[in-house]
Amino acid sequence: MAKTALQFQHNGRDVAIFVDGGTNLLVALRELIGDMTPKFGCGQGGCGTCSVLIDGEIHLSCLTLAETVAGRSVETLDGIKDGPNLHPLQRAFADNFAAQCGYCTPGMLTAAKALLDRNPQPSRAEVVEAISGNICRCTGYEPIINAVLAAASGGRARA
Amino acid sequence: MTRHRGRGIASVNYPIGMNLGGDPSQALVHSNPSGKFTVALSSIDLGQGMKSVTRQICAETLGVPVEDVYVDTADSDTGPHCMGSFASRGTHRVGNAVMAAAREARGVMMEAAAEELEVNAADLETDGRGNIHVRGAPHRSISTKDVAIAAQFKQGKTISGRGIFLVPLSDVDPETGEMSPATCYAHACLVAEVEVDDETGEVAMIRMDSAYELGRALNPRLVEQQLVGGAWMGVSHALYETPEPYYPEPVHGPRDFVEYLMPGPGDICPHDIAVLERPAPDGPFGAKGPGEMCANPVLPAVANAIFNAVGVRIDDLPITPEKVLRAIKAQGGARPQPRR
Incomplete structure (x- = not known):
C-alpha cells in the first residue's frame, strides 16, 4: 500500500513523514520522529501512558490514527521542559x-x-x-x- | 440497602532476605583520578531507590560527600553478582556489601593520603566534605581528589574495595524442622476501615492507619514512598487483582486492564503511617528494609474489616463484590460484628 505524506507540528516544530495507512500516532512519534517520551503500555487505551496533547487536548496516541493529526499541533512530554529547566x-x-x-x-x-x-x-x-x-x-x-x-x-x- | 462500616487489624513479622544459597550480593567500589567514586552493582533499581540508598551508604562509609559517589547498576553480565531485587533484601544485603567494599576502599584511600601527608594513616580522618586531615590538626589536609591523583599517577595504587554479604546457610534440623531462615525481621501493624454495601457486595476503603518497624530509615522520604505505594498494592491484591479463573493456565484469564482490575486514583483512601526505627545489629547503619512488607498486612486487615462489617469470612483473594454478596446471602443477610 502506498505511503501517505503527513505534516504536523511536533512540539512547535514542523515535521513531515510518510506513514502507512493505519499507522497509529504513537508508532509515528516513536519510530518515525524518534520521540520516545510517549510510552507503549497496553495498546488499547487502558493505561494512559501514551497520552499526548493534540491542539491542547489530551488524546491516547495508541488509539489515534497518525493521519488524523495532519496540520495540527501535537505536544509530547519531550517538549514540556524549557531547555535545561524543568517544567x-x-x-x-x-x-x-x-x-x-x-x-x-x-x-x-x-x-x-x-x-x-x-x-x-x-x-x-x-x-x-x-x-x-x-x-x-x-x-x-x-x-x-x-x-x-x-x-x-x-x-x-x-x- | 445498607452500607456497613467495619474495622480490621493485622500484624506481620517479616524476614528480610532469604536463606537460599546464603543469599549473597557483591559490590565493588573504586575511585577515578577525579576523586569521584563508582559503586558497581548488579542489583537493579526498579524505582524503589536502590541507587539512592547504596549511594548514601557508600558516601557515609567512605567519608566523602554523597555527590561524589556514582552507582552503576548497568549490566548483570559484567557487574559483580547479586541474587536480585526481591525479598526486601536490597537495602540490607546489598547495603552490607557496599559498606564492606567502601570500608576496604577507604583503607586504601587513607593509606594513600598518609603517604602524601607523611603521617600515620591511623591519625587521619575524613571531614565528609571531600578532605582528609590529621586528627586535631585540620590544616594538615589533602583533598580526596589530590589523594586519588597521587594514588593513580604517583603511588601506583587503586583506591578500590570489594564487598560481599553472605548469610551462613541454615540447615533444617531433621528432628524438629527448626531452622533460621533470616538474620533479621521487620514488623508492621495495620488497621483498615472499610464500608461494605450489603446489596452489591462492594467494598470501599475508608482509611488505613499503620505502624512499620523497619530498622533505621536511611532515607525517610524513600521509605514513605514505599509504604504509601506498597499499601496501595496491598489493597489492589485484597480487592481487585486476579489472574483467575484457571490460574496458572492463562486460558480465559484477564487479557488487559479492562479485565485485570486495579484501583484507580479515585479508589484510594487516607493512610496515616508511623515509622518506628529499631536499628538491626547486622543491618547497614541499622537498616532492615520496607520492601514487600508494605503490602502484606493490608490483605488480612481488609479481610478482617469485611468480617467486622457484615460478618462474612472470605478466605479467597481477591475479595470481589460477588464473593461478598454470595456469602452475605448464604448467611441470610449482613451480620455486623461489634464495633472494634
Whole structure:
C-alpha cells in the first residue's frame, strides 16, 4: 500500500513523514520522529501512558490514527521542559516522589498539564478525575495527586 | 440497602532476605583520578531507590560527600553478582556489601593520603566534605581528589574495595524442622476501615492507619514512598487483582486492564503511617528494609474489616463484590460484628 505524506507540528516544530495507512500516532512519534517520551503500555487505551496533547487536548496516541493529526499541533512530554529547566510539574513530581519505575510518568505529566492548562487551580477531586485514565503500579497515586496540587499552588504563589 | 462500616487489624513479622544459597550480593567500589567514586552493582533499581540508598551508604562509609559517589547498576553480565531485587533484601544485603567494599576502599584511600601527608594513616580522618586531615590538626589536609591523583599517577595504587554479604546457610534440623531462615525481621501493624454495601457486595476503603518497624530509615522520604505505594498494592491484591479463573493456565484469564482490575486514583483512601526505627545489629547503619512488607498486612486487615462489617469470612483473594454478596446471602443477610 502506498505511503501517505503527513505534516504536523511536533512540539512547535514542523515535521513531515510518510506513514502507512493505519499507522497509529504513537508508532509515528516513536519510530518515525524518534520521540520516545510517549510510552507503549497496553495498546488499547487502558493505561494512559501514551497520552499526548493534540491542539491542547489530551488524546491516547495508541488509539489515534497518525493521519488524523495532519496540520495540527501535537505536544509530547519531550517538549514540556524549557531547555535545561524543568517544567513546574516535573519539578513538583520530583519533589513529591511522584515517580518510582517511571513508566506511567509521561502520561501522568501530560494529563496533569492538560488539566492545569485549562484549570490552573484545580481541586483535589478535579486532579483525581484528570488522572483517572492513567494507571500507576508503584506510587499509590497519592504522591502524584499531591505533586499536581503543589504545581498548581506553586503557580499561584508566583502569579 | 445498607452500607456497613467495619474495622480490621493485622500484624506481620517479616524476614528480610532469604536463606537460599546464603543469599549473597557483591559490590565493588573504586575511585577515578577525579576523586569521584563508582559503586558497581548488579542489583537493579526498579524505582524503589536502590541507587539512592547504596549511594548514601557508600558516601557515609567512605567519608566523602554523597555527590561524589556514582552507582552503576548497568549490566548483570559484567557487574559483580547479586541474587536480585526481591525479598526486601536490597537495602540490607546489598547495603552490607557496599559498606564492606567502601570500608576496604577507604583503607586504601587513607593509606594513600598518609603517604602524601607523611603521617600515620591511623591519625587521619575524613571531614565528609571531600578532605582528609590529621586528627586535631585540620590544616594538615589533602583533598580526596589530590589523594586519588597521587594514588593513580604517583603511588601506583587503586583506591578500590570489594564487598560481599553472605548469610551462613541454615540447615533444617531433621528432628524438629527448626531452622533460621533470616538474620533479621521487620514488623508492621495495620488497621483498615472499610464500608461494605450489603446489596452489591462492594467494598470501599475508608482509611488505613499503620505502624512499620523497619530498622533505621536511611532515607525517610524513600521509605514513605514505599509504604504509601506498597499499601496501595496491598489493597489492589485484597480487592481487585486476579489472574483467575484457571490460574496458572492463562486460558480465559484477564487479557488487559479492562479485565485485570486495579484501583484507580479515585479508589484510594487516607493512610496515616508511623515509622518506628529499631536499628538491626547486622543491618547497614541499622537498616532492615520496607520492601514487600508494605503490602502484606493490608490483605488480612481488609479481610478482617469485611468480617467486622457484615460478618462474612472470605478466605479467597481477591475479595470481589460477588464473593461478598454470595456469602452475605448464604448467611441470610449482613451480620455486623461489634464495633472494634
